[in-house]
Amino acid sequence: xxxxxxxxxxxxxxxxxxxxxxxxxxxxxxxxxxxxxxxxxxxxxxxxxxxxxxxxxxxxxxxxxxxxxxxxxxxxxxxxxxxxxxxxxxxxxxxxxxxxxxxxxxxxxxxxxxxxxxxxxxxxxxxxxxxxxxxxxxxxxxxxxxxxxxxxxxxxxxxxxxxxxxxxxxxxxxxxxxxxxxxxxxxxxxxxxxxxxxxxxxxxxxxxxxxxxxxxxxxxxxxxxxxxxxxxxxxxxxxxxxxxxxxxxxxxxxxxxxxxxxxxxxxxxxxxxxxxxxxxxxxxxxxxxxxxxxxxxxxxxxxxxxxxxxxxxxxxxxxxxxxxxxxxxxxxxxxxxxxxxxxxxxxxxxxxxxxxxxxxxxxxxxxxxxxxxxxxxxxxxxxxxxxxxxxxxxxxxxxxxxxxxxxxxxxxxxxx
Amino acid sequence: xxxxxxxxxxxxxxxxxxxxxxxxxxxxxxxxxxxxxxxxxxxxxxxxxxxxxxxxxxxxxxxxxxxxxxxxxxxxxxxxxxxxxxxxxxxxxxxxxxxxxxxxxxxxxxxxxxxxxxxxxxxxxxxxxxxxxxxxxxxxxxxxxxxxxxxxxxxxxxxxxxxxxxxxxxxxxxxxxxxxxxxxxxxxxxxxxxxxxxxxxxxxxxxxxxxxxxxxxxxxxxxxxxxxxxxxxxxxxxxxxxxxxxxxxxxxxxxxxxxxxxxxxxxxxxxxxxxxxxx
Numbered sequence: 168x169x170x171x172x173x174x175x176x177x178x179x180x181x182x183x184x185x186x187x188x189x190x191x192x193x194x195x196x197x198x199x200x201x202x203x204x205x206x207x208x209x210x211x212x213x214x215x216x217x218x219x220x221x222x223x224x225x226x227x228x229x230x231x232x233x234x235x236x237x238x239x240x241x242x243x244x245x246x247x248x249x250x251x252x253x254x255x256x257x258x259x260x261x262x263x264x265x266x267x268x269x270x271x272x273x274x275x276x277x278x279x280x281x282x283x284x285x286x287x288x289x290x291x292x293x294x295x296x297x298x299x300x301x302x303x304x305x306x307x308x309x310x311x312x313x314x315x316x317x318x319x320x321x322x323x324x325x326x327x328x329x330x331x332x333x334x335x336x337x338x339x340x341x342x343x344x345x346x347x348x349x350x351x352x353x354x355x356x357x358x359x360x361x362x363x364x365x366x367x368x369x370x371x372x373x374x375x376x377x378x379x380x381x382x383x384x385x386x387x388x389x390x391x392x393x394x395x396x397x398x399x400x401x402x403x404x405x406x407x408x409x410x411x412x413x414x415x416x417x418x419x420x421x422x423x424x425x426x427x428x429x430x431x432x433x434x435x436x437x438x439x440x441x442x443x444x445x446x447x448x449x450x451x452x453x454x455x456x457x458x459x460x461x462x463x464x465x466x467x468x469x470x471x472x473x474x475x476x477x478x479x480x481x482x483x484x485x486x487x488x489x490x491x492x493x494x495x496x497x498x499x500x501x502x503x504x505x506x507x508x509x510x511x512x513x514x515x516x517x518x519x520x521x522x523x524x525x526x527x528x529x530x531x532x533x534x535x536x537x538x539x540x541x542x543x544x545x546x547x548x549x550x551x552x553x554x555x556x557x558x559x560x561x562x563x564x565x566x567x568x569x570x571x572x573x574x575x576x577x578x579x580x581x582x583x
Numbered sequence: 584x585x586x587x588x589x590x591x592x593x594x595x596x597x598x599x600x601x602x603x604x605x606x607x608x609x610x611x612x613x614x615x616x617x618x619x620x621x622x623x624x625x626x627x628x629x630x631x632x633x634x635x636x637x638x639x640x641x642x643x644x645x646x647x648x649x650x651x652x653x654x655x656x657x658x659x660x661x662x663x664x665x666x667x668x669x670x671x672x673x674x675x676x677x678x679x680x681x682x683x684x685x686x687x688x689x690x691x692x693x694x695x696x697x698x699x700x701x702x703x704x705x706x707x708x709x710x711x712x713x714x715x716x717x718x719x720x721x722x723x724x725x726x727x728x729x730x731x732x733x734x735x736x737x738x739x740x741x742x743x744x745x746x747x748x749x750x751x752x753x754x755x756x757x758x759x760x761x762x763x764x765x766x767x768x769x770x771x772x773x774x775x776x777x778x779x780x781x782x783x784x785x786x787x788x789x790x791x792x793x794x795x796x797x798x799x800x801x802x803x804x805x806x807x808x809x810x811x812x813x814x815x816x817x818x819x820x821x822x823x824x825x826x827x828x829x830x831x832x833x834x835x836x837x838x839x840x841x842x843x844x845x846x847x848x849x850x851x852x853x854x855x856x857x858x859x860x861x862x
Contacts, residue, residue, distance in 0.1 A: 258627075259623065259627055270610075270637075271610065271637060272636065272637050273634070273635060273636040273637060274633075274634075274635045275600075275632060275633070275634050275635075276623040276626075276627065276632060276633045276635075277598075277627070277632040277633075278627050278630050278632070279627075295632070298600070298634075298656060299634075301654050301656070302600075302602070302634050302636075302650075302651060302654060302656060302657065303634075303636055304650055304654075507814075516810060516813070516814070517810075517813040517814065517818075520813065520814040524816065540816070541814070542810075542811070542814045542815075543810040543811075543813060543814035544810065
């Protein structure tokens with residue numbers, strides 16, 4: 168049972184707060200809701216009726232008698248609404264559909280955006296969303312929205328500029344374009360923040376547990392969960408760990424700085440180092456061009472896992488820079504839990520975990536006070552897509568606490 | 584018959600999609616998750632998509648196939664856990680779907696298959712335990728009834744009769760598995776084998792917090808290798824049943840099926856022990 172949460176009588180979000188109480192309680196009676204919320208029994212009865220009428224809540228049976236008649240119990244109607252999370256990646260697009268309880272009901276994986284033009288890809292995405300709805304037999308009226316997870320900065324120009332994975336996407340209005348094509352609200356966030364939210368959701372981590380998720384795809388991002396919410400910062404850009412300087416004398420980075428984590432340790436840096444070994448290029452069939460970056464990096468990572476000493480050295484060098492960055496974050500924020508997530512950790516994640524854990528365990532400033540858990544997020548699970556769906560669900564279930572950086576579609580109200 | 588096996592894209596490309604039903608009882612199984620993740624790899628390289636849907640039971644799964652035949656856009660269907668006397672292939676053929684499946688060794692199929700030999704997993708465990716100090720071994724199984732293939736059940740029963748391990752069945756869920764594991768620890772050193780990596784990790788945490796030494800007092804082996812096993816501290820020794828490789832083979836089989844190429848039957852690669860620090 169949750170602790171009492173007093174709701175103000177003029178709260179515009181009372182209905183959604185009651186809905187969230189029902190969701191987080193599992194099953195709950197109207198009397199208990201009144202006790203938890205501080206609302207009158209009459210108000211609770213009225214709000215619950217509207218939630219049942221909207222198929223967001225169902226009555227599930229009768230609770231134990233407490234002197235009088237047995238109280239009917241309420242729970243969230245898991246199949247009353249659905250949310251879609253889309254992970255935009257150059258190698259594959261992953262669409263995850265979750266129900267109101269956050270359980271995955273279906274998924275579509277399709278070829279990634281690669282080097283294709285955004286204007287073409289956004290039409291394909293709209294087409295594939297329609298495919299998802301039809302083939303999973305989901306009524307469009309029951310879809311609360313689409314969450315989109317991609318890499319990059321929020322440049323502070325409204326919905327005009329969201330860097331995703333390539334330069335061309337910088338100036339492409341993903342949110343507006345997708346909303347106009349599919350007619351559903353679209354929320355967007357960076358993949359690292361979504362991965363943290365997805366980890367929080369699927370890992371059933373208590374809201375009191377703060378943690379960071381380091382996400383590696385082409386570059387790096389960091390999602391920070393504080394008190395059960397994604398931490399945002401002044402311009403919603405918390406977590407640009409890829410541009411943390413880890414070598415002040417390192418090579419120039421495209422961001423204007425030097426020796427950034429991304430330029431020292433991201434898959435492109437690992438592949439670039441491998442390309443200097445002609446024998447290795449030949450043995451692993453490395454292509455060396457940008458279009459095959461994921462293929463090349465995965466080949467090196469798999470060879471490292473098999474024990475190829477040259478590849479182990481390459482991956483461990485990358486991991487040491489990652490470890491240095493993680494150590495700084497742990498010291499700065501006094502964290503006791505860090506997850507490594509994203510496709511970059513899919514094959515050689517165990518090597519990264521070992522190197523990061525070793526450094527943090529030996530040298531974290533707080534080592535005498537508490538340990539730091541470093542875990543690998545399961546690569547079989549696209550936590551950023553699940554997190555993107557969760558963003559949409561949160562928008563519906565807890566708009567009174569929502570923290571996503573995107574603005575929900577102005578002309579498409581959330582169907583609560 | 585299916586309405587259409589592909590759909591046009593904005594670029595005029597005919598995009599094909601393979602369908603896959605995942606039993607709800609397997610949704611948290613990391614072996615299945617890894618298999619499905621890798622199944623998509625060869626498909627995507629050939630610009631074929633993968634649609635998956637979670638189904639509650641066999642009736643819902645069969646209804647899904649009828650729905651897909653009705654709405655169109657599914658080019659073929661991949662099947663998991665196909666055993667003897669399985670009627671799904673007949674249904675899919677009647678609906679006009681090409682298919683491929685992960686099957687057990689008892690199946691003689693006319694469609695493309697990846698053949699999993701459960702006895703080879705048992706053999707790998709047997710060889711591993713033989714290299715360790717002899718101690719009682721208990722296999723804690725919490726797979727839901729109906730979710731396990733008969734071939735797997737038979738292989739497990741044979742190994743129990745041979746004295747490789749004792750089998751303890753627990754109700755689904757971490758709490759039940761932990762209770763079963765605790766009951767199996769009687770003071771003498773014991774090896775616990777869990778079919779779920781989550782249960783193995785929970786047992787590791789539980790025993791460690793209670794001052795029970797792992798692996799000195801209790802050795803822990805997970806029947807499922809996963810990121811959780813690899814990144815646990817200490818890392819958990821696990822049987823890697825090659826879910827990623829099996830998924831990739833199934834994807835190739837599926838591409839052959841929808842292209843109308845010849846039928847292939849491929850043996851799944853032999854499992855191996857991913858050596859951790861708990862056994």
